[in-house]
Amino acid sequence: MSWTKHSTPEFQAIVDDFTILRCQVGSGVHGTNIVGTDDRDEMGICLEPPEYVIGLDRFDQYVYRTQPEGVRSGPGDLDLTVYSLRKWMRLAVSGNPTVLLPLFVPPDEIVSVTGAGESLRANADMILSRRAGHRFLGYLRSQRNHMLAHPDGKRTNRPELIALYGFDVKYAGHMIRLGLQGVELLETGRVTLPMPEPWRSWIVDLRQGKHTKDEALDLTADLESRLERLLVTSGLPDRPDMRRVNRWMVDTYATRWGEAQGFGSY
Numbered sequence: 001m002s003w004t005k006h007s008t009p010e011f012q013a014i015v016d017d018f019t020i021l022r023c024q025v026g027s028g029v030h031g032t033n034i035v036g037t038d039d040r041d042e043m044g045i046c047l048e049p050p051e052y053v054i055g056l057d058r059f060d061q062y063v064y065r066t067q068p069e070g071v072r073s074g075p076g077d078l079d080l081t082v083y084s085l086r087k088w089m090r091l092a093v094s095g096n097p098t099v100l101l102p103l104f105v106p107p108d109e110i111v112s113v114t115g116a117g118e119s120l121r122a123n124a125d126m127i128l129s130r131r132a133g134h135r136f137l138g139y140l141r142s143q144r145n146h147m148l149a150h151p152d153g154k155r156t157n158r159p160e161l162i163a164l165y166g167f168d169v170k171y172a173g174h175m176i177r178l179g180l181q182g183v184e185l186l187e188t189g190r191v192t193l194p195m196p197e198p199w200r201s202w203i204v205d206l207r208q209g210k211h212t213k214d215e216a217l218d219l220t221a222d223l224e225s226r227l228e229r230l231l232v233t234s235g236l237p238d239r240p241d242m243r244r245v246n247r248w249m250v251d252t253y254a255t256r257w258g259e260a261q262g263f264g265s266y
Contacts, residue, residue, distance in 0.1 A: 015082045018256070019046040021117030021166070024109045025101045031194025032173055032203045039066075039073035042111065043102055044082035044196040045120070047256045053086065060087045072157065089249060093240040095132030097139055097178060103127070104191045116252050126244040128189055129237050136182025137227045140175055143221060147171035147213075165209040172216040173203045178225030186230035 026041030027033035044062075052059040061084065066077040073079055083091070083099075091099040102122040113121075147168050161168050180199050181191050194200060205211055 011059060013065075014048055014052070014059060015044065015046055015062045018048065019082060019112060020085070020114045021045045021102055021120060022080075022111040022113075023102050023105045024111070025098060025105070026079075027173075029101065029105055029109050029193050030126050030177060030203075031200045032177060034204065034207055038078040039079055042078065044111075045088045045102065045117065046078065046082055047116065047253060048084045048086075050253075050257055052084070053253065059084050059235045083121065085249065085252070089127075089245065093129075093131070095129065095135035097132070097136050097181070097247055100127070100185075100191070101193070104193050106193055109193070116256065119248075119252070119259060123238065123244075123248060125189065126241040126248065128185070129240045130186070130234055131239065132230055133182055133186045133227060133231045133234060133236070136178050136185065137224065137231070140178040140182065140220065140224060140227070143171050143178065144217070145176035147175065154205065162166070167213040169209060170214065173207045175220050176203055176206070176216060176223065179220055179227065183223060183226050183230060186227070186234040186236060189219045189236060191237045 022042060022044035023029070024040065025043045027038050028040060046062075048059040051057050062080075062082040064078065064080040065073065067073050087100060092103075103121055112265075156171060158168050161170060176199075177195065180195065185191050195203070202211070206216060
């Protein structure tokens with residue numbers, strides 16, 4: 001187990017008692033994992049107690065990792081991040097691709113959920129906007145840049161993949177997944193999880209060296225162009241419905257704190 005400044009026993013107690021939604025968010029939920037090689041990534045959202053919102057104490061996130069800090073996670077390891085609702089929502093309304101996943105994961109990928117968590121998922125439309133398209137596009141380009149930056153495998157986290165396949169196939173898989181999911185979100189307002197075929201198998205094959213780097217780059221260029229067009233033509237609003245988001249958050253916190261019969265119950 002790895003302890004960081006974000007994983008004190010005090011924070012763990014908050015997570016244990018006040019998490020409203022926890023689910024898988026890694027390659028397993030996308031359906032692009034390679035059995036026996038990937039770790040498990042989970043994300044949670046919690047309603048932190050009032051002293052961490054209107055008092056001087058602060059809770060932004062809790063982190064748990066099976067491996068010590070600085071050691072790469074391996075097969076079967078767990079990487080868990082639980083955000084305060086306020087921090088999670090700030091990231092979500094900005095369109096962060098990973099943070100949006102709890103809105104779309106299927107029920108069998110949910111570890112735990114409360115009524116507030118169900119309500120959050122049911123009101124996903126208040127959060128989504130074309131901002132997300134900009135973030136998906138930016139993340140796609142970042143993954144491509146990482147893949148191309150170290151063709152010889154030096155100063156990269158996964159030199160063994162470059163030795164096997166000639167390029168970092170994990171970066172390539174993320175790059176294409178982000179493009180496909182960004183296009184789907186801008187076209188439909190949803191992200192299908194796990195990824196639908198044939199692209200799910202295509203990415204799995206890519207991660208096993210069955211497609212070339214040039215194939216991956218050509219597909220990515222097409223997805224990049226589609227994303228750029230959809231940033232103009234998508235039916236999603238330009239911005240999230242911040243008035244509705246704020247009203248939902250205030251009501252959710254007030255209800256939870258009221259159920260606790262006053263601040264002293266925490």
